[in-house]
Amino acid sequence: MPQRRTVFFVSDGTGITAQMLGHSLLTQFEGVEFNQVTLPFIDGVDKALECLERIERESLRGSGQPIVFSTLVNGDVREVVRRANALFVDFFETFIGPLESGLGVKSSHTIGRSHSATDKREYKQRIEAINFTMAHDDGASHRELSEADVILVGVSRSGKTPTSLYLALQFGVKAANYPLIPEDFERGQLPEALPAFRQKLYGLTIAPERLQEIRRERRPGSQYADPANCRFEVEQAELLMKREGIRWINSTAKSIEEIATTILRELKLERHVY
Amino acid sequence: MPQRRTVFFVSDGTGITAQMLGHSLLTQFEGVEFNQVTLPFIDGVDKALECLERIERESLRGSGQPIVFSTLVNGDVREVVRRANALFVDFFETFIGPLESGLGVKSSHTIGRSHSATDKREYKQRIEAINFTMAHDDGASHRELSEADVILVGVSRSGKTPTSLYLALQFGVKAANYPLIPEDFERGQLPEALPAFRQKLYGLTIAPERLQEIRRERRPGSQYADPANCRFEVEQAELLMKREGIRWINSTAKSIEEIATTILRELKLERHVY
Numbered sequence: 001m002p003q004r005r006t007v008f009f010v011s012d013g014t015g016i017t018a019q020m021l022g023h024s025l026l027t028q029f030e031g032v033e034f035n036q037v038t039l040p041f042i043d044g045v046d047k048a049l050e051c052l053e054r055i056e057r058e059s060l061r062g063s064g065q066p067i068v069f070s071t072l073v074n075g076d077v078r079e080v081v082r083r084a085n086a087l088f089v090d091f092f093e094t095f096i097g098p099l100e101s102g103l104g105v106k107s108s109h110t111i112g113r114s115h116s117a118t119d120k121r122e123y124k125q126r127i128e129a130i131n132f133t134m135a136h137d138d139g140a141s142h143r144e145l146s147e148a149d150v151i152l153v154g155v156s157r158s159g160k161t162p163t164s165l166y167l168a169l170q171f172g173v174k175a176a177n178y179p180l181i182p183e184d185f186e187r188g189q190l191p192e193a194l195p196a197f198r199q200k201l202y203g204l205t206i207a208p209e210r211l212q213e214i215r216r217e218r219r220p221g222s223q224y225a226d227p228a229n230c231r232f233e234v235e236q237a238e239l240l241m242k243r244e245g246i247r248w249i250n251s252t253a254k255s256i257e258e259i260a261t262t263i264l265r266e267l268k269l270e271r272h273v274y
Numbered sequence: 275m276p277q278r279r280t281v282f283f284v285s286d287g288t289g290i291t292a293q294m295l296g297h298s299l300l301t302q303f304e305g306v307e308f309n310q311v312t313l314p315f316i317d318g319v320d321k322a323l324e325c326l327e328r329i330e331r332e333s334l335r336g337s338g339q340p341i342v343f344s345t346l347v348n349g350d351v352r353e354v355v356r357r358a359n360a361l362f363v364d365f366f367e368t369f370i371g372p373l374e375s376g377l378g379v380k381s382s383h384t385i386g387r388s389h390s391a392t393d394k395r396e397y398k399q400r401i402e403a404i405n406f407t408m409a410h411d412d413g414a415s416h417r418e419l420s421e422a423d424v425i426l427v428g429v430s431r432s433g434k435t436p437t438s439l440y441l442a443l444q445f446g447v448k449a450a451n452y453p454l455i456p457e458d459f460e461r462g463q464l465p466e467a468l469p470a471f472r473q474k475l476y477g478l479t480i481a482p483e484r485l486q487e488i489r490r491e492r493r494p495g496s497q498y499a500d501p502a503n504c505r506f507e508v509e510q511a512e513l514l515m516k517r518e519g520i521r522w523i524n525s526t527a528k529s530i531e532e533i534a535t536t537i538l539r540e541l542k543l544e545r546h547v548y
Contacts, residue, residue, distance in 0.1 A: 005377065014535040015545075016444070017298050023547045024291050024345065024389075025369055028381035038545050040535050067376065071298065087376040089369050095299055102341065102361040103279065107302035115298075115531035123529070130436050137408070162404050165439055169530070170290070255397070256443070257389035257548070261288040261314050271312050273297045274531070 006035045006058045006066045010051060010081055012073055014115045015040035021091060022069035042072065048080035055084040073109055115274065126172040126274060133168035136176035137161055142193040145176060149269055151197055152177040153190070153241070154204035155233045156224075157214045159251040159259060163204065166260045172272040173264070185236035190244055202263050203241040203248030208234045210252050280309045280332045280340045284325060284355055286347055288389045289314035295365060296343035316346065322354035329358040347383055389548065400446045400548060407442035410450035411435055416467040419450060423543055425471055426451040427464070427515070428478035429507045430498075431488045433525040433533060437478065440534045446546040447538070459510035464518055476537050477515040477522030482508045484526050 007026065009018040015038045026034050042051050058066045066086040072078040073092055082088050096107050135141050136148065138161065145151065150167065152160045152175060160177035167173040178191050194201060208231040215225035223229055241248050249262050264271055281300065283292040289312045300308050316325050332340045340360040346352040347366055356362050370381050409415050410422065412435065419425065424441065426434045430453050438449035452465050468475060482505040489499035497503055515522050523536050538545055 003377070003379070014529075014531045016531055016535070017294050019545065019547050020291050021295050021345075021365060025366070025373060028347070028370060028383065029373070029377055029379050030382050031379055032377055036545075036547075040539060065376065067373070071295075073302070087372065089372065091295060091365075092299070094368060095363050096302060098361065098363065099299060099303070099341070102339065103277070103303055103306055105277070105303050105305055108304050109302065115529050126530075127436060130439065134411070134435065161408065162401060162443070165404065166443055169436070169440055169443060255288075255389050255548070256400075257288045257290055261290070265314060271293065271310075273293050273310075274529070 002031055002033050003064065004033045004035060005064050006037065008051075008055055008058075008066060008068045008086070009036070009038040010042055010068055011038075011040050011071045012043040012077065013040065013071070015071075016115055018069045018071040018091060022089070025069075025089075042077060042081070043074070045076055045080055048077045051081055052084050055081070055086050059085040075109070122172070122272065122274070126169070126272070129168040129172045129174045130165075132174040133164050133176070136174075137164065139178040139191065145193060145197055147174060148176045148197065148200055149173045150175050150202055150263060150267055151194065151200045152202055152204060152263075153180055153194070153237075153246065154248075154251075155180050155206070155211065155237045157211060157218070158204040158206045158237075159256070160204055162256045163251075163259045163263070166256045167263070170257075170260065170274065171264060171269075172274070173269055180233075180237045180240065182233070185233070185240065188240070188243075190240065195244075198244070198246070200267070201244075201246045202267060203237070203246045204251045204259070205234060205238055205241075205248050206250065207252040276305055276307050277338065278307045278309060279338050280311065282325075282329055282332075282340060282342045282360070283310070283312040284316055284342055285312075285314050285345045286317040286351065287314065287345070289345075290389055292343045292345040292365060296363070299343075299363075316351060316355070317348070319350055319354055322351040325355055326358050329355070329360050333359040349383070396446070396546065396548070400443070400546070403442040403446045403448045404439075406448040407438050407450070411438065413452040413465065419467060419471055421448060422450045422471065422474055423448045424450070424476055424537060424541055425468065425474045426476055426478060426537075427454055427468070427511075427520065428522075428525075429454050429480070429485065429511045431485060431492075432478040432480045432511075433530070434478055436530045437525075437533045437537070440530045441537070444531075444534065444548065445538060445543070446548070447543055454507075454511045454514065456507070459507070459514065462514070462517075464514065469518075472518070472520070474541070475518075475520045476541060477511070477520045478525045478533070479508060479512055479515075479522050480524065481526040 009015050011018045068086045069089045071091045156179050164175035164177045167175040212227050212230040283289050285292045342360045343363045345365045434451035438451045441447040441449040486501050486504040
């Protein structure tokens with residue numbers, strides 16, 4: 001029986017930062033199963049007391065001391081939650097002191113600063129990126145391609161849509177995407193609208209075996225999902241990209257985050273954070 | 275002149291976690307302008323040396339000691355970067371020791387665990403959520419609504435699409451969304467496909483003044499963007515939701531993350547982390 005532990009991500013905001021860093025630390029402990037609970041918007045002492053009670057209840061169940069990952073900013077709230085019989089991992093207070101010394105500035109200890117809609121200009125840029133990306137998914141529109149930060153190309157189901165959406169939502173990047181289809185391979189040319197924007201083009205490719213798996217789930221028994229056809233399309237797409245001088249990345253074993261990050265770095269696009 | 279500092283987010287992976295927690299700490303320092311640089315995929319000593327050089331160059335420019343936020347897992351890599359003349363904020367090593375003691379388990383110190391495509395089942399669930407959400411944006415399809423985890427409703431431009439996409443990408447939630455339009459208000463009823471799924475419905479509303487601003491940018495001078503029309507639509511949508519017993523949230527001053535997190539909590543949906 002593997003060890004089981006309950007983990008709480010506690011935040012005065014959305015809890016996304018606590019959850020993300022906490023999760024990345026927990027992946028380092030292979031033999032343990034974690035039961036993960038996120039408690040967002042703990043922004044007052046009343047809610048902190050409910051939260052304390054919840055953690056205490058878990059701790060009394062006797063399956064090991066719970067772990068609390070906290071990004072709580074408010075000292076009063078934090079002190080309440082800290083009273084729980086738990087391993088308290090404090091992402092905020094641990095670093096805020098050294099940063100205050102290093103910068104020679106007192107922190108404002110204001111809650112709800114990250115993941116909030118405080119900067120109107122940034123927020124607008126993000127929403128515009130999302131609108132642009134939705135309007136330019138899967139070659140849906142040739143309009144305003146000059147505004148794109150990046151135009152992804154690749155065969156159907158190589159990961160273009162999730163990558164485009166992530167670029168827009170997480171980084172505020174305007175990402176269009178175009179499929180490379182058998183007609184393009186026959187002509188031996190990129191879709192017509194694209195050569196004018198060669199500097200913004202970036203390719204996704206994928207192992208034919210993986211492509212076939214994905215396509216088979218969508219259209220079993222089709223020519224589209226046929227192994228020989230998948231091999232042919234990938235080979236042709238890579239040939240075309242090579243001939244056109246388009247950089248590409250193989251998405252097969254990569255996460256959406258890894259693909260998006262690689263593209264940002266290679267195209268030297270700015271990384272916003274929301 | 276405000277103080278300016280250069281900040282590096284250094285990671286053996288995508289750098290997203292380092293950037294997110296670092297950013298949430300920096301928002302606490304109001305008088306300082308931060309020049310933010312992300313250095314992802316620092317996964318070997320060679321790259322660590324390049325990274326060290328980059329930070330040292332910045333430090334020699336004499337505009338204050340740089341700050342390094344690190345999620346580096348590999349000890350050899352970390353020790354190289356740590357040699358820089360910088361305030362080194364170590365998100366990994368600071369907490370891994372206490373966690374090892376608390377769990378009684380040694381960590382594996384394996385890099386690239388978070389934001390990687392290691393768990394195939396989770397990855398598939400996420401991609402399916404994205405596909406579902408794209409296919410059910412803006413009332414595009416009535417098919418398979420029974421598979422939705424949530425169905426968002428609200429007037430045009432109340433924030434349904436960004437929220438749906440975020441729910442899918444960040445949390446693996448299948449989120450459909452339907453506009454509430456003047457025809458629905460005339461009939462005084464929800465779009466036909468929806469009453470069968472009342473338990474999954476969640477509303478977004480917005481201040482009429484804000485709605486008008488957003489709509490005016492898209493279609494200046496239109497009836498769609500007219501102040502009286504915006505007021506009317508919002509009022510009618512809220513009336514309809516109240517009558518139908520649909521919970522809602524006001525998106526006006528909220529970020530996508532805050533809206534999405536609130537919906538997850540209220541519908542008691544599981545929060546995955548990618």
